[in-house]
Amino acid sequence: MGISTSSISEDQESSQEHGSGVGYSEEHQVVSCCAAKLHFEVKRDYKNPQFLGPEGNVDVELTDENANRYSIRFPAAGWYLWSATGLGFVVRAAATVRIAFGSWSQHLALDLQHHEQWLVAGPLFDITVEPEEAVYEIHLPHFISLQAGEVDISWFLVAHFKDEGMVLEHPARVEPFYAVLENPSFSLMGILLRIASGTRFSISITSNVLMYYHSHPKDIRFHLYLVPSDALIRKAIDDEEDRFCGVRLQTSPPMEPLNFGAYYIVSNSAHLEIIPTELKLSYRSPGEIQPFSKFYAGQMKEPIQVEITDKRHGTLVWKTVVKPVDIQLGAAAAPPVSSGAAFVKENLRQLQVRMGDLKGVLDDLQDSEVLTENEKELVEQAKTQQSKNRALLSMVEKKGDPALEELYRSISKRDPYLVLHLRQQTL
Incomplete structure (x- = not known):
């Protein structure tokens, strides 16, 4: 070639x-x-x-x-x-x-x-x-x-x-x-x-944790995937799980970008057997079989906490709690689109990390009287981008849902790809 x-x-x-x-x-x-x-x-x-x-x-x-x-x-x-x-x-x-x-x-x-x-x-x-x-x-x-x-x-x-x-x-x-x-x-x-020849560090990528359950009269089975944040991979997994009546649970993305090629450990609070316990974060084309961890939860009468940790460093990168009611309601219609305020609350950590230049957002919030001139200056005086994001989110959250709606409207206008990305990750 x-x-x-x-x-x-x-x-x-x-x-x-x-x-x-x-x-x-x-x-x-x-x-x-x-x-x-x-x-x-x-x-x-x-x-x-x-x-x-x-x-x-x-x-x-x-x-x-x-x-x-x-x-x-x-x-x-x-x-x-x-x-x-x-x-x-x-x-x-x-x-x-x-x-x-x-x-x-x-x-x-x-x-x-x-x-x-x-x-x-x-x-x-x-x-x-x-x-x-x-x-x-x-x-x-x-x-x-x-x-x-x-x-x-x-x-x-x-x-x-x-x-x-x-x-x-x-x-x-x-x-x-x-x-x-x-x-x-x-x-x-x-x-x-x-990658430059001889470079020896991990590449951080955005990723998805996809979790499906399969209901049976005597047992509930879970499949958990850790994959790059690729809409086509997500579609392929959805299609494959649908063939076997798998129902996707709504889950959040990992708390931070993960490392391409790294190994991650899957565990749960109920000490259920997980096969395999290790997942490698790698890329496979949508048409290929995507690796997943599987475990059984019986009739599941108690909540189960599922965690993913970095094998090398032992740090927690993702967790969720699955309750019996989640399984009972899981087959219902897809959840309605959340309000702008709910979106900001659900994605506070991700917004703190991923929001970029705030100049336009701050101008919008001052124009809509969510922020005063002094509050805008306090955000701008923060030394790092994440500290600016943290200060802004904290200020607006304290002002209630109407203020959060204005923030969501501004972020949607200024960075639509970020909003799209976060909405896709929690489908």
Whole structure:
């Protein structure tokens, strides 16, 4: 397989200033406009998915269920986000997009991954667009955590699989949940992370803990998965569990980003046998069997606390409590979309860690009279980003639910991908 690499040219760098159509600043205006509608429910039903667009939701047509192929017609210029996958487009004009899901294992040999020190960093999409020039930007989702500051942005590469082999391209920029290609060409494509030769540290990634139960007259069985935060992997696991009548419990994500390739220990308070007790956090394509831990709880008359700890350091990274009532109600309809205040309360820790530049949020909260000028200055005076986030969340939480609703509205407008990411993780 031939491999070639194309770098960002001076022409690409200057396209933000001189490119026609939707520019970088205009894109953020479009994002802000659409994100005010981000109170939508992120659906698990992939057979009737939708894009969030500037004029509301745009339906996605499933054209081939066996091949997971979809067709979408973007009716006008603007920003469009596929909530089920995190895939986004900024378009200059109306366009028709066709998307299928690919498998890395079919196109990137494992020995090549290990030799070149490449890590799969997000889903693989087969994308075609008509007309191709209508797309100004494509946002490809990734699950690499940038908050630790250990990952060099230059390590991110977009892999295109074409007739001549794999062609690598540097993205124009990398954001916390996606990488951006400007004026892109389309193919089978996805994000890879190329680690510098000789580098010996763990890469932190955002991840999901998925927990399912299977009810039987005499026994209740649980399956627990620890996987990268990839919507397509989550869909594949949901589909596989559905085949055997598994019901997913609502769980929170790990408390911090976890390390790619590390081992984690699964345990429970009831001393039930768990097989296996160790799970390795690694990437497997959605079409492959995903490893999980299994344990039985009998008729489950008492609550069970389940924990995951880092094998190397012994630190707790995730825990949940499952009560008998959770099993009784689990087969009911999906929980309703929570209010903005409830969303902030449920994700306080994640927001403290992951919120970025607060300037726009602070301006919004001052304009809506949630914060005074002095309170705004107190937040700005904090030394680190996390301490600023902590101060803001503490102030707003003390002011009650109406203030939290205003905070949620502002975060949705300023950072819709963060809100989408947190909503997806707790589905």
